[in-house]
Amino acid sequence: MISVSHILEKLKRDGFYVVENVIPENEVDAVRQAIVAAQARKHAESEAALAATRARGHRVGAEGVASLRQVINETQVFTPYLASRKMMDVIDALFGPYARVSCTDCVINYPGNERGYWHADWPYNATNASHIPSPYPDALLHLSSIWMLTAFNEKNGGTFLVPGSHRWLDNPAAGGMDDVDQDAPYPSEMQVKGAAGSVLIYDSRLWHAVASNQSDQPRVALIVRYAPWWLNLNPSHIGKPEHEMMVVETGGKNYESMPLQKEVYDGLPEDVKPLYRHWIEQ
Numbered sequence: 001m002i003s004v005s006h007i008l009e010k011l012k013r014d015g016f017y018v019v020e021n022v023i024p025e026n027e028v029d030a031v032r033q034a035i036v037a038a039q040a041r042k043h044a045e046s047e048a049a050l051a052a053t054r055a056r057g058h059r060v061g062a063e064g065v066a067s068l069r070q071v072i073n074e075t076q077v078f079t080p081y082l083a084s085r086k087m088m089d090v091i092d093a094l095f096g097p098y099a100r101v102s103c104t105d106c107v108i109n110y111p112g113n114e115r116g117y118w119h120a121d122w123p124y125n126a127t128n129a130s131h132i133p134s135p136y137p138d139a140l141l142h143l144s145s146i147w148m149l150t151a152f153n154e155k156n157g158g159t160f161l162v163p164g165s166h167r168w169l170d171n172p173a174a175g176g177m178d179d180v181d182q183d184a185p186y187p188s189e190m191q192v193k194g195a196a197g198s199v200l201i202y203d204s205r206l207w208h209a210v211a212s213n214q215s216d217q218p219r220v221a222l223i224v225r226y227a228p229w230w231l232n233l234n235p236s237h238i239g240k241p242e243h244e245m246m247v248v249e250t251g252g253k254n255y256e257s258m259p260l261q262k263e264v265y266d267g268l269p270e271d272v273k274p275l276y277r278h279w280i281e282q
């Protein structure tokens, strides 16, 4: 049994950790199939949203990667695991009570997808209209996670990351770092590996990039982020005044998502509801 303090130490030192067996091995196939089906139902809509952002001159996503924002509105098959103790023990230790989910998306990296650019996640990605300006304070303010619904390995595009980069004062997402090419391999990069059902957790400042899937099967994952109650998520929430002011009125791009549908919220497991109570469709 791995202790929470061991995981916290790894997060502090390396910036990431792989939590194993969050979704049991015999349940993960059903979760993956439901996610793939949900994304397929919304594929055209999702691609249209990405195309509209690109038409405004912004770089978003990677070619060959299908996605769906707020996939929880389309399927709730994964929700029994979102507040599992393996995750919440770490989140509670980092943020205290009242943590909130800030993102529930899915990605499907099809064979041959393009490599993505080095970035850190919201609110540290300066290509986003709302972001914390660098130099960043040296504190973990947002926890990102990538849920492996297929095993991740070097062949199928296990996420690229740069261990230790979460403590650097900037990242190359918006360019502007003279000595770093945001599209090129970084000398100390590595790829994440793990069995299906594992969850990569990382400090949202950690430099990471989409890797190319060189296998013949899609690589499927959920993207879930956890925030402390005091981190203002409104700039990334469509319909909130901060989103309107900082993203819509500036013509910028942002990490953004729509609220949880009321009936979806009502049907969530009781221990998951507090994670979404801040963001329900009115």
Ligand SMILES: O=C(O)CCC(=O)C(=O)O
Pocket: 107, 116, 121, 146, 157, 158, 159, 160, 208, 209, 210, 211, 221, 223
């Ligand atoms: O799917 C991956 O491997 C990386 C996803 C990613 O870059 C992100 O969620 O910011």
